[in-house]
Amino acid sequence: MSDADKKSGNADAELIASVWAEARSLMARLEGSSVQRLAVAAGGTSIEIERDPAAVPAAAPPVDLPISRRGSGVMPTIGAGSLGGARDAAAPTGRQAITAPLVGTFYRSSSPGSDAFVEVGDVIEAGQAVGIVEAMKLMNEVQATTSGKIVKIVAENGQAVEYEQLLMHIEPVDDE
């Protein structure tokens, strides 16, 4: 490489210090501004600042859900319609999702005609069966991961479900 790389450490140190100073000052300046991203490069130095979109005033931040499927697909997929679980799981009320542990068919009761494992309003214990997912003729119990009250049952009896598909919502009971 060239002489430029070998120039005195002093000059380098100065340069580096000044770039840091500049970066700090830029950061301060950006607070309250509408700038979302800034990149400056000059003579081998560069500063790049990207801000939290939410911190930018008036901006409606784009929400990225944990499992996102940003409509980029050329073709619709069943996944697209069935990923509600993750979104609802994030709801702030303490409500939690019970999801399918595997791919198969969801049943609310252990056999046709028998009572459902749970109904809306039931208060249950962690580990209690809330349904089954049948796969390859094997019945797999779906268990509640937490204690609480069933507030909503989303999946229907006999419905095909994929991995982690939302089945029902459970909410902690306050006075427990």
Add this chain to the structure above:
Amino acid sequence: MSDADKKSGNADAELIASVWAEARSLMARLEGSSVQRLAVAAGGTSIEIERDPAAVPAAAPPVDLPISRRGSGVMPTIGAGSLGGARDAAAPTGRQAITAPLVGTFYRSSSPGSDAFVEVGDVIEAGQAVGIVEAMKLMNEVQATTSGKIVKIVAENGQAVEYEQLLMHIEPVDDE
């Protein structure tokens, strides 16, 4: 690599400082404007600013400045090294670039052996010839676009030049 790498650390520091100054001033200028994204690159320097779309008033067209060469090329090009003109043109001192109006060979004098059109330190008038660019055996006069003092001659006699390549710098004379 080129002479550019070997120039004094001072010049680098100056350049960097001026780019930062430019970046700050641009940021201030952008507030309230309709610009959403701005990218300027010249020589090895570049500034890129992206603003919160929500802060941009109404239907703001994205502004893309004409010249940008963000060193993204897989292969080096002669263009990459020879766009100094634009950089210096942007310098805040009032210094202006005189660039090649076409592709060809730059000559400082009208014939071998005769005096150069201009030398550093000469004070000249707008429209005065400062050199010629030969293309297809035709001599094309390069004229100063502004009056002032020649402060630096960058292109050498007999050098191949491309469109808008920096030839020399001219600076307004204060008491004019």
Add this chain to the structure above:
Amino acid sequence: MFDKVLIANRGEIALRVARACRELGIKTVAVYSTADAESAVVRFADEAVHIGPANAARSYLHIPNLIGAALNTGAQAIHPGYGFLSEDPYFAEICADSDLTFIGPTPEVMEKVGDKATARDLMSRAGLPLLPGTIEPVGTSDEAQAIADEIGYPVIIKAVAGGGGRGMSVVWSHAALAGLYTQTRATAQAIFKNSGVYIERYLPAPRHTEVQIVCDGHGSGVYLGERDCSVQRRHQKLIEEAPSIHLTEDARRDIGEKAVAGALSVGYTGAGTMEFLLDADGSLYFMEMNARIQVEHPVSEMVTSVDLIQEQLRVASGEKLSVTQDDVTLRGHAIECRVNAEDPERNFAPAAGRLDTYVAPGGPWTRVDSHCYAGWTIAPYYDSLIAKLIVWAPDRLAAIERMERALSEFQIEGRGVKTTIPFHLRVLAHERFRSGDVTTGFIEEFMAEEAAAAVADAS
């Protein structure tokens, strides 16, 4: 072979030429206007020279700057691509004067085949069939009337210097001739500064069929089969394919041999295309010759396995063709869709802008010739072609299916950017296109059909 070639063009064809040069071990010089400083060919080439502002008249068409760039970089030859200066004999002459090889025919030959009347006269003598009509310009209204009466109606009056569908009038009856004759001459004078017109039989439903040839400087020439380019909108080709399913093997050989003979008879060198109209009865009529590589050359490459750009470079450097006619065998079927940055919903208005997303299709027998990439800004200054998507398959129907698959995975997005992809998909799905029964009027009829369906839906 050359050591270094300057590419006097932009966009996909500049990149296509640069790729061929690299594959042959030739160094490349790209040239660019200010608007193209970040272009794919500038990134790809070994060197790049800034030749002027966005305005093509001051950059890609500015001969002194191109010659200067070639001399400054030590290039030995200039490849003109298509469009711009590719068929300009004056440019070819200046290249020669500057000791630069122009990659194409000589200026003299280019001049001859560039003039339609001269080209038709020469090719007719070489055995190529012409439409009944005149070759020489028709001098008076009376003369025009007599000729038209003899040919039989409908006839078409065309400007000698015309092109791109301008300066032409179809005449359906004796009564209408005199008026349209006068009018077409006036139009020709206004547009082309040349009032000369000629008259020939008008085919109401022809197929645009063109034969690809390449000739070297040693007296050899080959034909590489033909292309069907009948899918046109206002004389702009949209979809091209090879081979034409409407030619028999015998007809293909016959017209191919005549095309090569015609080209060799005028001393043609390099790649060239003979355009024909194919009538419903199987007759082919020579229309004109294009003395350059064409946009749609890849479909011929896919079915013949011959690299046309490499052949151009070879013969321009004085080498012989790398193939003989016996080596050229057709295999399978190839289709090209031109993806333009245009909005089909708004009458194909240019819809340029910055590409936020650009994901080209891939996979088997899928070729994309494009200069685009995510982050590239399609400028409004130049033509709207942003990608050529070419597929190959063993037969035409399989090629259509593959094209549909490939188009369906093409992602081009950006503020203000629209493309012809949805339009292509609708054309490919149309029964008439799938059957192959397409003439040059097909797209107008297709669009009228769509418009009528839209009206019916709305009511």
Add this chain to the structure above:
Amino acid sequence: MFDKVLIANRGEIALRVARACRELGIKTVAVYSTADAESAVVRFADEAVHIGPANAARSYLHIPNLIGAALNTGAQAIHPGYGFLSEDPYFAEICADSDLTFIGPTPEVMEKVGDKATARDLMSRAGLPLLPGTIEPVGTSDEAQAIADEIGYPVIIKAVAGGGGRGMSVVWSHAALAGLYTQTRATAQAIFKNSGVYIERYLPAPRHTEVQIVCDGHGSGVYLGERDCSVQRRHQKLIEEAPSIHLTEDARRDIGEKAVAGALSVGYTGAGTMEFLLDADGSLYFMEMNARIQVEHPVSEMVTSVDLIQEQLRVASGEKLSVTQDDVTLRGHAIECRVNAEDPERNFAPAAGRLDTYVAPGGPWTRVDSHCYAGWTIAPYYDSLIAKLIVWAPDRLAAIERMERALSEFQIEGRGVKTTIPFHLRVLAHERFRSGDVTTGFIEEFMAEEAAAAVADAS
């Protein structure tokens, strides 16, 4: 033909299969682990089912979820791709039990050809040449010694259940045999839970040569020429090409016919590959059979014009092959470079991450099979193959030049992301590779040479 097929795989091969399905009018169901929710095949497919977490054991290898996904979506068949469950007879059996067509041979055939000793025995009976040595596992050290003495040294001891270069020992002398025999058995037991080993002649400098076949369920089979895959690093193929320049036309026909006869003799259906070692004297020795599509299948496709995935789908659905042996003619030369997210400077350590830039090469005879796009995150959970770059040209040297051109325009960038592209470029530039004189030891020697040069440079 099927109406709907589930693709039990990920990455480039899942997309490859989905493309073939779309081209045949078959609806596709993609499956994906949580890490692959944004994958190209999920975007491309008609439907997609979430089958488990990133860990492949709980997603791509989790049979109940795959079967459940197929039943839930009404798919009629499952394409296993390569790797994962593609050679698992148990999976094929469960598919059959669930009335799903497994796209591959029957479980019984898969089981037979999957066991190396059985496969060698069967293929030997069908006329395929074996290396001198045993077919059956060798039971005792004394027996091993006797056999080795008879074959002559060097010999190689290999685990019956081995693969990927593990569980093998080369023995150069009588004295070393007993010790290495015991040791290899122990290793085999530890890795493969099967201590069986066999012994055969060791070829110090073989070329990995494999024959592609496809058989339908109507008793027909064709061979599609061979591939040379000698450019390997630790038994991982890096560059593959077709045809091998070391086989004569006669040898090609002979081994091809024997490969088809061998496959048909065991009732093989679908696409499969017979692996051979090619000795310096031109002898071919059968090593094993792979009962699936292979990563490098595109090079065979490019020189034969046959779409192997489409043929797999055809024969699995009960149709006949679309080609006969006479239809299969070789044309030109094809090369594939595997672009892996690995850092060649750090001993090919995985170098995964988010792709900020992904610009695939394009242009003539350049094929990219890849699931990547700008914004995609290469996950560390799966294999490091991110793109297969395949080029075709009329001859091998032109193919190398084209590959160099295509690699030079491949842009893959991201924090932490490194690829094998620079390594490929150095291999392609090496005189020995260009001459074609490459054996399976080439890459080790190449790397040693580079290391030596680096040491010399530093001193």
